[in-house]
Amino acid sequence: MKKLLLSVLLLLPFVLQAQTKATPNLVKYVNPMIGTAKMGHTYPGATVPFGMVQLSPDTDTIPYEVNGKYNKDVYKYCAGYQHDDNTIVGFSHTHFSGTGHSDLGDFLIAPTIGNLQLNPGTEDDPKSGYRSAFSHDNEVAEPAYYKVKLDDHNILAELTASNRVGMHQYTFPKSDEAHIILDLMSGIYNYDGKTTWTFVRVENDTLITGYRQTNGWARTRTVYFAMAFSKPFYQYGNKEYSEAQAYKGFWRKFDQTKNFPEFAGKKLRAYFDFKTTEGEKIKIKFALSPVSTEGALANMRAEIPHWDFERVKREGQTAWNKELNKVVVDAGKGDLVNFYTAMYHSFLGPTTYMDVDGKYRGLDMNVHQANGFTNYTSFSLWDTYRALHPLFNILQPARNNDMIKSMLAHYDQSVHKMLPVWSHYANENWCMIGYHSVPVIADAVMKGTANFDANRALDACVQTARTRYYDGLGYYMDMGYVPEDKNGSSVSKTLEYAYDDWCIAQMAKKLNRQDIYEEFSKRALNYKNVYDSKSGYMRPKLSDGSWKKEFDPLDTHGQGFIEGNSWNYSLYVPHDPAQMIAMMGGKTRFAQHLDSLFTMELPDRYFENTEDISRDGIIGNYVHGNEPSHHVAYLYNWTDQPWKTQERTRMVLKAMYKPTIDGLGGNDDFGQMSAWYIFSALGFYPVAPGSDHYAITSPAVKSATINLENGKTFTIDVKNQKDKNLYIQKMELNGQPVNRTYLTHAEIMNGGKITFYMGNKPNKKLMAVAP
Numbered sequence: 001m002k003k004l005l006l007s008v009l010l011l012l013p014f015v016l017q018a019q020t021k022a023t024p025n026l027v028k029y030v031n032p033m034i035g036t037a038k039m040g041h042t043y044p045g046a047t048v049p050f051g052m053v054q055l056s057p058d059t060d061t062i063p064y065e066v067n068g069k070y071n072k073d074v075y076k077y078c079a080g081y082q083h084d085d086n087t088i089v090g091f092s093h094t095h096f097s098g099t100g101h102s103d104l105g106d107f108l109i110a111p112t113i114g115n116l117q118l119n120p121g122t123e124d125d126p127k128s129g130y131r132s133a134f135s136h137d138n139e140v141a142e143p144a145y146y147k148v149k150l151d152d153h154n155i156l157a158e159l160t161a162s163n164r165v166g167m168h169q170y171t172f173p174k175s176d177e178a179h180i181i182l183d184l185m186s187g188i189y190n191y192d193g194k195t196t197w198t199f200v201r202v203e204n205d206t207l208i209t210g211y212r213q214t215n216g217w218a219r220t221r222t223v224y225f226a227m228a229f230s231k232p233f234y235q236y237g238n239k240e241y242s243e244a245q246a247y248k249g250f251w252r253k254f255d256q257t258k259n260f261p262e263f264a265g266k267k268l269r270a271y272f273d274f275k276t277t278e279g280e281k282i283k284i285k286f287a288l289s290p291v292s293t294e295g296a297l298a299n300m301r302a303e304i305p306h307w308d309f310e311r312v313k314r315e316g317q318t319a320w321n322k323e324l325n326k327v328v329v330d331a332g333k334g335d336l337v338n339f340y341t342a343m344y345h346s347f348l349g350p351t352t353y354m355d356v357d358g359k360y361r362g363l364d365m366n367v368h369q370a371n372g373f374t375n376y377t378s379f380s381l382w383d384t385y386r387a388l389h390p391l392f393n394i395l396q397p398a399r400n401n402d403m404i405k406s407m408l409a410h411y412d413q414s415v416h417k418m419l420p421v422w423s424h425y426a427n428e429n430w431c432m433i434g435y436h437s438v439p440v441i442a443d444a445v446m447k448g449t450a451n452f453d454a455n456r457a458l459d460a461c462v463q464t465a466r467t468r469y470y471d472g473l474g475y476y477m478d479m480g481y482v483p484e485d486k487n488g489s490s491v492s493k494t495l496e497y498a499y500d501d502w503c504i505a506q507m508a509k510k511l512n513r514q515d516i517y518e519e520f521s522k523r524a525l526n527y528k529n530v531y532d533s534k535s536g537y538m539r540p541k542l543s544d545g546s547w548k549k550e551f552d553p554l555d556t557h558g559q560g561f562i563e564g565n566s567w568n569y570s571l572y573v574p575h576d577p578a579q580m581i582a583m584m585g586g587k588t589r590f591a592q593h594l595d596s597l598f599t600m601e602l603p604d605r606y607f608e609n610t611e612d613i614s615r616d617g618i619i620g621n622y623v624h625g626n627e628p629s630h631h632v633a634y635l636y637n638w639t640d641q642p643w644k645t646q647e648r649t650r651m652v653l654k655a656m657y658k659p660t661i662d663g664l665g666g667n668d669d670f671g672q673m674s675a676w677y678i679f680s681a682l683g684f685y686p687v688a689p690g691s692d693h694y695a696i697t698s699p700a701v702k703s704a705t706i707n708l709e710n711g712k713t714f715t716i717d718v719k720n721q722k723d724k725n726l727y728i729q730k731m732e733l734n735g736q737p738v739n740r741t742y743l744t745h746a747e748i749m750n751g752g753k754i755t756f757y758m759g760n761k762p763n764k765k766l767m768a769v770a771p
Contacts, residue, residue, distance in 0.1 A: 023321065023322075023325055024325065024328060025321060026321055026324035026325060026328070026340050026343075027142065027143050027317050027320050027321050027324065029336045029337050029339070029340035029341070030142070030143050030320070030324070030337075030340050030341050030343075030344045031141070031337055031341050031659065032044045032045075032141040032142065032143065032146075032341070032344065033083065033141050033661050034337075034338075034341045034658075034659065034660065034661060034663045034664065035098065035345070035661075035662075035663065035664040035668050036079070036081055036082070036083040036661055037082070037083040037084060037661040037662035038614075038616055038662045038664075039614050039616055039617065039625065039664065039665070039666050039667055040098060040662070040663070040664035040666075040667065040668055041078040041079045041096075041097075041098045041099060041100070041667045041668065042079055042097050042098050042345060042664070042668055043056040043057075043079040043080060043081050043095045043097060044056060044057070044081060044139075044141040044146060045057060045081075045091070045095065045141075045146045045159055046144050046145055046146045046159040046160045046161045046166070046316070047144065047161050047348065048144055048161055048162060048163055048316045048319050048320065049319055049320060049323045049347045049348075050163075050347060050348070050349065050350065050351055050352055050376070050399065051161060051162070051163045051164075051351060051352060052163055052164045052288055052351055052352040052353065053093050053094070053161045053162070053163070053164060053165060053166045053286075053288055054093065054094055054095040054097075054161075054348075054351075055091060055092075055093050055146070055159045055160075055161050055166035055167075055168075055286075056079075056080060056081060056091065056092065056095050056146065056159075057080070057081055057088045057089075057090070057091050057146070057148065058077075058080035058081060058088070058089045058090060058091070058092050058105060058108060058186070058188070059077075059080070059081050059082055059085035059087060059088055059089065060077060060082070060085055060087070060089065060123060061089055061120050061186065061190070062074045062076070062077050063190055063191055063192075064189045064190060064191040064194075065191050072611075074189060075100075075611050077102070077188060077189075078096060078098075078099050078100065078101065078102040078188070078189075078667070079095055079096060079097065079098070079099070079102070079188075080092065080095055080105050080188050083136070083661045083662075085123065086123070086133055086134065086135075087123050087126045087131050087132060087133050087134065088131060088132055088134050088148065088150065089108065089110065089120050089130075089131045089186070090108040090109055090110035090120075090130070090131070090181070090183060090186070091108065091109050091110070091157065091159060091168065092104075092105045092106055092107055092108040092109070092186065092187075092188075093106050093107045093166050093225075093286055093288060094106045094107075094223070094288070095188070096349075096378065096424075096670070097345060097348040097349060097668060097670055097671070098345065098664075098667050098668025098669050098670055098671070098672075098673065099380060099667060099669060099670060100611065100612045100667045100669065101189070101217060101431060102188045102189040102217065103187075103188065103189055103214075103216045103217040103218055103221075103424065103425075103429075104187070104188055105186060105187040105188030105189075105190070106187065106212060106214075106223050106225075106288075107182065107183075107184065107212065107223075107225055107227075107286065108182075108183040108186040109168060109180060109181065109182055109183075109284065109286070110130045110131065110132075110180075110181040110183065111150070111153065111155050111157065111170040111172070111178075111179070111180055111181075111282070112130045112132075112153050112155075112178075112179045112181060113153050113154070113155070113172065113173065113175040113177055113178050113179070113276075114153070114175075114177055115177065116177070116179055116271060116273075117129050117130050118130065118181065118239050118269045118271065120183070120186070126152055127152055130179075130181050131152075132150035132151060132152040132153050132155075133150075133151045133152050134148050134149060134150060134151055135149070135151065138151075142317070143316070143317055143320040143344060144160055144161060144312075144313055144316025144317045144319070144320055145158070145159070145160050145313050145316070145317065146158070146159040146160075147159070154173045155170055155171065155172055155173070156170070156171040157169075157170055158170075158171075158309065160309060160312045160313040160316055161312070161316060162303040162304055162312060162315070162316065163303060163352055164287055164288055164289070164296075164299040164300075164303055164352070164355070164356070165285055165286065165287040165288075165299060165300050165303045165304045166284075166285075166286045166287075166288075167283065167284070167285055167286075167304060167309055167312050168283060168284040168286070169281055169282075169283050169309045170281065170282050170283075170284075171279060171280070171281050172274075172276035172279075172280050172281075172282060173276070173278055173279075174276060174277055174278040175275070175276050176275050177273070178273065178274040178275065178276040178282075179271050179272065179273055179274070180229070180233070180271070180272045180274070180282070180284070181269060181270070181271050182208070182227070182269070182270040182271070182272070183269050184198045184200070184210075184212055184267075184268040184269060184270065185198075185241065185266075185267040185268060185269065187214065187216070189216060189217065193215070193266075194214050194215060194216050195212060195213070195214050195266055195267065196213045196214060196215050196266065197212075197213045197264065197265075197266060198210065198211070198212050198213070198264060198265060198266065198268045199211055199262075199263075199264045200238070200262065200263050200264070200268065200270060201261065201262045201293075202236060202261040202262065203261075205229075205232035205233055205234075206228055206229045206230075206231070206232050206233075207226070207227070207228050207229075208225075208226070208227040208228075208270075208272075209224075209225065209226050209227070209293035209296065209297070210224070210225055210293065211223060211224040211225065211293065212225075217424070217427075217429045217431070218424055218425045218426070218427030218429055219427060219429075220365065220426075220427060221425045221426070221427055222290075222361070223288060223289075223290065223425070224288070224289040224290070224291065224292055224293050224295065224296050225286060225287065225288055225289070225293070225296050226286075226287045226289075226293055226296035226297045226299075226300050227284060227285070227286050227287075228284065228285045228286075228300065229272070229282065229283070229284055230281075230282060230283035230284070230307050231274060231282050231283075233272040233273055233274055234273055234274065234275065235258070235259055235272075235273045236258075236259060236270065236271060236272045236273065237257050237258035237259065237260075237270070237271055238256070238257060238263050238268055238269060238270040238271070239257060239268070239269055240257075240263075240265040240266075240267060240268055241267035241268070241269070242265060242266040242267040283307055283309060285300055285304050285307075287299045287300035287303075287304075289355050290353055290354065290355070290359075290360050290361040290425070290426065291355055291359045291360065291361055291367050295355040295357070295359060296355075298355060298356055298357065299355055299356050302356040303356070320344070323343070323347050324340055324343050324344070325707060326343075326395045326396075326706065326707050327339075327343065327395065327678070327682075327704055327705070327706050327707070328704065328705045328707070329681075329682075329701045329702075329703065329704040329705075330701060330702040330703045330704070331681075331700070331701045331702055334658075334659045335681070335700060335701065337659035338657050338658070338659050338663070338677065338681075339677070339678065339681055339701070341659070341674075342657070342674035342675070342677040342678050342681075343674070343678060344674075345668050345671050345673075345674040346388060346391060346671040346674045346675050346678060347396075347671070348670070348671060349378050349380075349670050349671065350376040350377060350378045350379055350403055350406075350670075351376060351377055351378050352374060352375070352376060352377075353375050353376055353377035353378075353406075353425070353426075354370050354374065354375040358370040358371065358375075360375045360426075361426040362409065362410075362413040362426055363410050363413035363414055363423075363426055363427070363428065364413045364415070365426065366413075368409065368413070370409075373401070373402040373405040373406070374399070374402045374406075375402075375405075375406050375409065376399075376402060376403045376406045377406070377423065377424050377425055377426070378423075378424040378425075378670065379403075379406075379407065379420045379422065379423050379424070379437070380422060380669060380670040380672075381420060381421065381422060381432075381434075381436035381437055381440065382421075382422065382431070382432035382433065382434060382436055382627070383432075383627050383669035383670060383672040384440075384669070384670055384671060384672050384675075385436040385437075385439045385440050385443075385689055386627055386630050386631070386672060386675075386676075386686075386689065387630065387672055387675035387676050387679055387685070387686060388670070388671045388672050388674075388675040389403075389439075389440045389443060389689065390443055390675075390679075390686035390689045391675045391678060391679065393443055393444060393447050393449050393745070394706065394708070394745075394748060394749070395706070395708075395709075396709075397444075397449040397709055398709060400440075400444060400449065401444065401449065401450065401451050401452060403440070404440060404441055404444055404450070404452055404457070405452055407419050407420050407437045407440070407441070408452065408456070408457060408460060410423060410428075411460045411463075411464070414428070416467060416470075417460075417463050417464075417467070418435070418463070418464045418467055418470065419435060419437035419438065419441075419460055419461065419464045420437050421434075421435065421436070421437075432562070433471060433489060433492055433493050433496055433562055434493070434496035434497060434499075434500055435461075435464045435465060435470075435497075435500050436496070436500065437461070437464070438461045438464065438465070438500045438503050438504060439499070439500060439503045439689045439690050440689070441457050441458075441460075441461060441503075441507070442461070442503035442504070442506055442507045442689070442690035443503075443686075443689040443690050445457070445458075445507050445510060445511075446506055446507070446510060446690055446691065446692055447692050447745040447749075448745070448746075454507070454510075454511055455511055455513075457507075458504070458507050458508060458511055458513065458516065461503075461504050461507065462504060462516060462520075465497075465500065465501060465504060465520070465523075471487065471493060472486065472487030472490065472493055473497065475487060475543070476493070476494060476497050476526065477523075479529075479543070480526045480529045481494045481526060481529040481530050481541055482494045482497075483541060483542050483543035484540035484541065484542060484548050484560045485542045485543050485548075486543050488560075489560060489561060489562035490530075490540050490541070490560045491530050491538050491539065491540050491541075491559075491560040491561055491566070491569060492560070492561045492562045492564065492569055492572075492628075493562075494526055494527065494529065494530045495527050495530065495538065495569060495572045495573070496572070497523070497526065498523065498524050498525070498526040498527040498573075498575075499524070499527075499572070499573070499574055499575050499688075501520045501521075501523035501524045501526070502520070502521070502524035502575035502576070502688075502690065503575075503689070503690035504516065504520040505517050505520040505521040505523075505524055506690050506691070507690075508520060524575060524576075525576075527572075527573050527576070527580075528583070529541070531570075531583060531584075532547055533583075535551070535553070536570075536584060536585070536593075537553045537566045537567070537570045538566055538569055538570040538572075539551055539553075539560070539566065540559065540560030548560065551566075552566075552606075553565060553566035553567050553570070554566075554567055554602060554603075554606045554621065555606050556606060556607045556609065556610045556613060557609040557610065563610060563612050563613065563626050563627075563628065564613075564623065564626060564628045564629070565606065565607075565621075565623075567597060567621050568597075568621070568622070568623055568628055568629045568632070569628055570584075571594075571597075571629070571631075571632050571635060572628055572631075574631050574687050574688040575688050575690070575691075577635055577638040577687070578638055581635075581638055581639065587638070587639040587640050587641075588639075588640070590635075590639055591636060591639040591640070591641045591644065594632070594635060594636060594639075594644070595644070596620075596621075597620060597621050597622050597632070598619055598620045598621075598622050598648060598651075599620050600620050600621045601620065601621075602618060602620065602621040607623075612625070612626050612666070612667060613625060613626050613666075614666070616662075616665050616666070617656065617665035617666035618665075619651070619652065619655055619656075622652075624652055624655075624656045624665055624666065625656070625665045625666025625667070625673075626666055627669065627672055630672070630676050631685070631687045631688075633645055633648035633649050633652060633697075634649070634685050634687050634695040634697065635687075636648070637695045637696070637741040637742070641764075642741050642766075643727050643728075643762035643763070643764065645695070645696075645697050645698075645741075646697050646698035646726050646727055646728060646762075647698075647726055647727075649680045649685075649697040649698060650697075650698050650700060650726050652680070653677065653680055653681060653700050656673075657677050679694075680697060680700070681699065681700040681701055682699055682701065682704055682706075682716055683696060683697055683698065683699030683700075683716060683718075683754075683756060684696050684697065684742075684743050685697065692744050692745040692746065693742045693743070693744060693745075694742060694743045694744075694745070694748075695741060695742055696728075696731075696740075696741050696742055696743060698726050698727065698728055698756075698758070699716060699718045699721070699756055701716065701718060701721070702718055702721045703715070703716060703717050703718060704716040706748070708748075708749060708751065710749065710751075712749070712750065712751030713751055714748045714749075714751055714752060714753070714754075715752070715753040715754070716753075716754055716756070717753060717754070717755045717756070718755075718756045718758060719755065719756065719757045719758060720757065720758045720759065721758055722758070722760075724760045725758035725759055725760050726758070726760070727758065727759050727760065727761060727762045727763060728756055728757070728758060728763065728766060729757045729758060729759040729763045729766070730757045730763065730766060731754060731755065731756055731757070731766075732754070732755045732757075733747065733752065733753075733754050733755075734752045734753055734754075735753075738754070739766060
């Protein structure tokens with residue numbers, strides 16, 4: 001007994017230590033509703049980190065086109081949900097987060113009672129269809145969990161998810177007319193003809209399988225499903241909404257609309273009927289697969305082999321808490337909500353795109369096996385190369401390597417032999433410009449986090465950059481710029497190609513590929529060919545070498561730029577800021593130029609034709625709501641006034657990010673806006689991915705501990721942190737003074753501590769050495 005007591009006493013300090021070091025619950029600071037109003041384009045539903053399933057409510061059925069013309073109202077519904085709406089159509093299983101274009105919204109489920117209605121109805125008259133009115137007072141959104149009361153049907157809807165399986169739990173009233181509707185023609189950015197084919201099998205009275213094919217942003221997309229009910233339905237049926245076909249085959253001998261175990265068509269809605277008691281819960285497990293219904297079933301059995309809804313929710317939130325604890329910060333309540341919601345949004349994608357056995361559908365539409373890596377999809381690279389993937393290189397290097405391996409698999413399967421531009425669901429959709437897989441790959445190579453064949457990756461980058469028929473690239477290669485009269489958005493393309501080429505040159509230099517280094521170092525200087533020294537701006541040039549005459553540097557429309565104006569895009573030389581500043585008149589003049597960017601007024605008429613830019617995301621003429629300007633506030637670090645970077649980033653943090661439903665100043669763009677917040681709140685930012693330097697700014701947190709995958713920690717300690725103390729007075733790295741405006745990747749990954757001493761006036765003698 002004495003020995004036992006002694007053992008307990010000896011173990012007690014370790015038990016207490018373990019309790020004090022318990023993983024903090026950071027899930028409570030995440031608010032998935034942030035960004036669901038106005039331009040954020042986020043969704044509030046249930047998903048896990050990088051999960052294949054995004055099970056979320058859709059609040060309207062706005063079509064992509066009306067009478068053959070683009071319907072501008074559809075833009076609000078890129079994520080399927082708008083907070084201002086007062087009805088919910090149903091809950092679908094696939095969504096993009098924060099994008100400025102859309103697709104998906106697969107397999108919408110709506111629980112109802114009363115007379116069966118298979119049309120969705122309208123917002124003005126929800127009782128004319130299966131949709132329901134709801135109140136935000138009865139709505140809860142958490143990581144891996146969503147709950148809402150469907151008022152018109154008196155049904156409580158709850159959602160959770162694993163990686164590949166969505167789980168629904170519907171609490172019904174007493175009814176002899178309870179229905180679960182499966183809408184197989186609903187979708188986001190929908191239009192007549194988008195669904196090209198649907199096939200469904202009723203395997204038994206609790207299991208449905210099938211697939212859906214669509215032609216949208218991804219023009220050839222097939223998603224397979226398996227749907228299991230916790231309770232048998234007693235009858236079922238479907239309705240086909242497409243026009244009658246001339247040839248019906250010998251299927252015409254059957255009545256396929258009711259209790260017939262297989263059906264197919266272009267426009268199908270199915271229903272499954274139940275009798276329910278008061279408070280009875282009907283649960284659904286809905287598994288997805290890119291390969292087959294067999295794969296969907298295997299995913300369901302592997303991930304949720306039971307019917308314990310609370311267990312799935314608990315496991316999902318545990319997974320989220322593990323990811324959120326990669327950075328533990330001390331800050332005010334509102335800042336904690338902003339920070340961890342930004343972490344949450346940053347870890348929503350890219351998303352898993354393979355079954356539990358590693359099989360996935362490739363760009364060639366064949367089934368492939370992912371050997372030794374997780375295959376990912378949904379690469380919004382024009383956005384995410386800037387900060388999201390660099391953030392992954394610190395917080396998620398293993399996942400980022402798998403994402404790059406997924407890009408290289410895309411390259412292998414591409415008939416063009418090109419890396420992804422904007423790809424999802426085994427399709428290249430060619431959205432936006434540049435070849436920004438390149439900086440993602442280069443950033444991993446240059447920062448030493450690559451565990452893939454770097455030379456093979458470099459070859460893929462080079463081949464992509466030599467694809468002459470891609471988006472004006474032949475002109476760029478021959479002339480040193482893209483001529484506006486031959487290819488639109490020409491200046492943006494020239495500038496972005498030049499930066500991507502610099503990334504290739506950096507990789508080639510590191511890998512001792514001298515010929516490639518020389519070729520692409522020369523191409524990286526092409527930004528000079530679209531700089532007009534007389535106007536002081538980047539400007540569209542024509543194929544005869546002359547400047548385009550009609551030119552307004554403030555206009556976002558018809559001026560040679562995409563989603564931006566010349567004022568902002570003229571600052572896009574992230575790989576050579578010092579030369580850009582010299583070209584534009586030197587440090588003093590350039591700092592004045594930056595000052596005016598943040599303080600001038602941009603009239604609405606200059607961006608009224610651009611969906612992705614709104615007043616909510618603008619400070620002066622600085623457009624934070626769109627990505628080309630995200631590095632701009634950091635450019636003061638290359639002048640003699642680096643303290644202005646500290647002023648500007650703190651100002652942007654407060655103006656563009658709030659712990660409210662409309663708290664994002666623009667589309668979150670698959671985590672890019674959120675990644676900017678995380679970096680800037682921590683006090684450093686990757687101005688030029690492909691470099692191992694991070695530009696320093698004023699941290700917005702009191703302290704932070706970055707828990708690295710290599711087992712080390714990097715701590716940020718901020719002394720005298722107050723709203724008015726914007727300025728860094730001095731810095732110490734591992735106890736040693738630092739007098740420069742950058743950190744290196746190695747300094748972070750080696751672990752250690754950086755201490756910022758803050759004050760309310762600039763220390764103009766500090767930080768004299770630029771990146």
